[in-house]
Amino acid sequence: MERPYIICHMLTSLDGKIIGDYLKTERTANFTDVYEKIHGRYESNAWMCGRITMEEHFTLGHKLVFEQKNIRPIPRTDYVANVNAESYAIAVDPSGKLGWTENSIEAWNAHRADDHIVEVLTERVSDAYLAHLRKIGISYIFGGKETLNFSLVVEKLKDLFSIDKLMIEGGGYLNGSFLNEGLIDELSLILVPIADGASKSVSLFETSSYLNKTNPVNF
Numbered sequence: 001m002e003r004p005y006i007i008c009h010m011l012t013s014l015d016g017k018i019i020g021d022y023l024k025t026e027r028t029a030n031f032t033d034v035y036e037k038i039h040g041r042y043e044s045n046a047w048m049c050g051r052i053t054m055e056e057h058f059t060l061g062h063k064l065v066f067e068q069k070n071i072r073p074i075p076r077t078d079y080v081a082n083v084n085a086e087s088y089a090i091a092v093d094p095s096g097k098l099g100w101t102e103n104s105i106e107a108w109n110a111h112r113a114d115d116h117i118v119e120v121l122t123e124r125v126s127d128a129y130l131a132h133l134r135k136i137g138i139s140y141i142f143g144g145k146e147t148l149n150f151s152l153v154v155e156k157l158k159d160l161f162s163i164d165k166l167m168i169e170g171g172g173y174l175n176g177s178f179l180n181e182g183l184i185d186e187l188s189l190i191l192v193p194i195a196d197g198a199s200k201s202v203s204l205f206e207t208s209s210y211l212n213k214t215n216p217v218n219f
Ligand SMILES: NC(=O)c1ccc[n+]([C@@H]2O[C@H](COP(=O)([O-])OP(=O)(O)OC[C@H]3O[C@@H](n4cnc5c(N)ncnc54)[C@H](OP(=O)(O)O)[C@@H]3O)[C@@H](O)[C@H]2O)c1
Pocket: 009, 010, 011, 012, 017, 018, 019, 049, 050, 051, 052, 053, 054, 056, 092, 093, 094, 095, 097, 147, 148, 169, 170, 171, 172, 173, 174, 175, 177, 202, 206, 210, 211
């Protein structure tokens, strides 16, 4: 199966941090504008972020509460809510935690207002969450039973949504997942000339209990 061309597009401090106090400085604000401009220049119709990034910037920690009991089981098959969408915001949310209340991010980001949301899930997600996504018109795909296989995910993005060019835009755990599977074709790095200096902080590529350290990767 075919997959999209994949660009990891990120902004870091000189010490490779993707979060930290340096992001709040006036100097960084100029680079953040450049980040958005370069995003546009790639002319990609799809970008992807991890659950923590989506929660911080878009759903703002909103939690969904499902009161209805005995929801009928929903098959763990991919669901395309909008066959006419032209651009996509793709959220990696393995157990369905993101509190979406509508099917676009317009309210939070005017630049990417038309992007149709696609959730990347594992089969662990609840039926109530799937029913909610269907109700508000969010598409979803399954990337594995318990854990995510991103090679499968990107093949599905090409097959179901015709995505040819995909921007991977953090955070460090999502980037690390793609690095792990050898799925990054190009790195677009905006290096802000500031050293953040924090030692415990998220960096460009991370490892974790679900991510092994890769062999060094050339770019
Ligand atoms: N400087 C930049 O350019 C830039 C860009 C983007 C984001 N950021 C910043 O980065 C920070 C968040 O980064 P982060 O690295 O902590 O989080 P993240 O990558 O945004 O999200 C991590 C979460 O995504 C899910 N996930 C990612 N890879 C997975 C895998 N292989 N298997 C299963 N689940 C996976 C998990 O969700 P669950 O926990 O639900 O299982 C995981 O906890 C935010 O503060 C954001 O503002 C900076």
